[in-house]
Amino acid sequence: MKSIELSQKYHQYKSLVLILILVIFYLVGIVGLTSSFREDFLPLSFMNLLISFIVLLLALKNHSLRFYTFVVAGFSIGMVAEWIGVHTGLLFGNYIYGNNLGPILYGVPLIIGINWVMLTIISGSIAERFKIHWFLKAVLGTFLMLFLDLLIEPIAIISDYWTWSGDIPFSNFVGWFMIAFVIQLLYFSMKLGEQNTVATVLYILQFVFFLILNIVL
Template sequence: MMKEKISFQELLKHKSLILILVLVIFYLVGIIGLTSSWREDFLPLSFMNLMISFIVLLLALKNHSLRFYTFVFAGFSIGMIAEWIGVHTGLLFGNYVYGNNLGPLWYGVPLIIGVNWVMLTIISGSIAEIFSIHWFFKAVIGTFLMLLLDLLIEPIAIQSDYWVWSGDIPFSNFVGWFLIAFVIQLVYFSMRLGEQNKVATVLYFLQIVFFLILNIVL
């Protein structure tokens, strides 16, 4: 019994390392799958990959207060409403529709997209939290970090049937992305939820590397 207790304590001690290892494995498998002849079989698993990433992130975070989950609900709602407006009116981002590889839809918007807005806010915010500056400027830094990710994601999204534009990617997409990201970042940091977290920071850079490699290879 004592051995089991010690083992569990050791496991908790190395929790961040284990969670990082899980993420590295999943993203490595994703890169291999999406750049191989199995690509079409792997694409529908994108929903699962994002969901697992979010769950791993939640496991890594220290703050699980009601205030934090209020933010999760708010960030999810802002993201979903913005995407609904975008899909149905062409405002905010431009004219686009979602494809079939991001899981269940809510009025034309994949539910995982709302989750992704929250996740990107937290992992970008983890890096911004490094700086000893006012929370407003942390929100600005987090927003630019999210915009960098969008620049890498867009070309891959089109090739992967995540979403499709009516023409070329419009500049309004990046303006809209920046504005919505900034709103969610403001909510996040104004609620004093910024947290430096190794797993969150690694997840951000894993996504950078993941989409950078796909942009080069595909």
């Protein structure tokens, strides 16, 4: 019984520490991107996403082969979809990536593939809290991802994350929904849904982060 209590306290304190790390990084990000040092902070955006993903992995309880199979599959689906989008204009519309998202492979920043996986997991952590069929959880998780994209798009354009040839097309949101739904279906069909406090807080932090930037910038 004592060992169980110690394990619970360990996971509780671990979650608090990881949440604190995320809060600090996102606060620094908000201050930096809304200050006169904005241009210096923008190239560090991919580092913020990478650190967020690492913290998320540390917080998750499931580190099975099945989970990492999903990570590789989700990353690959996201990267292939983005490659198609960048080089053909299909799925999302005509756009190109800028220089503030780190290393680029065939026109697509590697962090974008990671971000597809991260957004799936943090949106899925909220959907997992509902006692509904896993298919409906995938649908809910997809809408949560789409909701974040609505906030991200305006900031991405003014931050040189990516650029559209004209206004943001409606096809972008349709394409985003389709790809997000495919990855969410994979996630929940593999029974990987996890009610994780850190993951849920990360979703909320991203929502608040981009909402504030939309208001201030």
